[in-house]
Amino acid sequence: KNQVEQSPQSLIILEGKNCTLQCNYTVSPFSNLRWYKQDTGRGPVSLTIMTFSENTKSNGRYTATLDADTKQSSLHITASQLSDSASYICVVTTLHNAGNNRKLIWGLGTSLAVNP
Amino acid sequence: KAGVTQTPRYLIKTRGQQVTLSCSPISGHRSVSWYQQTPGQGLQFLFEYFSETQRNKGNFPGRFSGRQFSNSRSEMNVSTLELGDSALYLCASSLGSVSSGRETQYFGPGTRLLVL
Numbered sequence: 049k050n051q052v053e054q055s056p057q058s059l060i061i062l063e064g065k066n067c068t069l070q071c072n073y074t075v076s077p078f079s080n081l082r083w084y085k086q087d088t089g090r091g092p093v094s095l096t097i098m099t100f101s102e103n104t105k106s107n108g109r110y111t112a113t114l115d116a117d118t119k120q121s122s123l124h125i126t127a128s129q130l131s132d133s134a135s136y137i138c139v140v141t142t143l144h145n146a147g148n149n150r151k152l153i154w155g156l157g158t159s160l161a162v163n164p
Numbered sequence: 165k166a167g168v169t170q171t172p173r174y175l176i177k178t179r180g181q182q183v184t185l186s187c188s189p190i191s192g193h194r195s196v197s198w199y200q201q202t203p204g205q206g207l208q209f210l211f212e213y214f215s216e217t218q219r220n221k222g223n224f225p226g227r228f229s230g231r232q233f234s235n236s237r238s239e240m241n242v243s244t245l246e247l248g249d250s251a252l253y254l255c256a257s258s259l260g261s262v263s264s265g266r267e268t269q270y271f272g273p274g275t276r277l278l279v280l
Binding site: 079094097141151154 | 168205206207220254256262263264271272
């Protein structure tokens with residue numbers, strides 16, 4: 049069964065500290081993996097997208113890694129800021145049917161709180 | 165360029181009623197997808213419309229329906245509301261169909277529906 053599991057479920061860190069969020073997937077076949085940030089009361093915003101051949105991708109203080117062999121991805125946040133408090137959602141794209149359609153498999157997200 | 169807009173932002177209904185939610189995509193975007201988000205289930209895909217045609221459909225009952233107009237604006241309708249339909253309903257637009265797997269979706273702020 050295609051699944052995306054994220055850990056931890058929630059995390060509290062102090063401002064200025066680094067943190068790493070995990071995403072494990074059992075999705076096959078794999079097309080790409082995205083990380084989204086969702087602020088409270090808002091829709092998700094795309095942070096990064098990685099295909100099978102990409103190991104690392106950065107977006108400012110956010111760095112995503114992908115190990116397609118172990119089917120694991122991580123999102124590392126450097127020098128956290130109060131504005132990083134949000135839910136971070138991992139999404140894996142797979143083939144939907146015998147045709148050329150893709151399907152998005154969404155994780156439940158990690159809720160991050162950055163405290164002063 | 166204006167982002168994705170959704171109306172209304174908040175809605176309270178009672179069981180058995182029906183509701184219509186509206187979504188205006190980013191100008192030039194032809195695809196609109198709808199999602200239901202609840203704390204325990206995360207984002208659940210409802211359906212995608214591309215150039216006025218439904219391209220993909222999630223595993224929701226027939227009470228959930230939608231349509232897209234020639235200007236790409238989309239509406240979602242839920243009939244015979246149940247308590248379990250209380251959720252945040254998100255709309256996302258993209259240039260091309262999400263089925264390609266390569267499109268970045270841009271989300272609106274959502275409509276929070278409470279069914280009493």
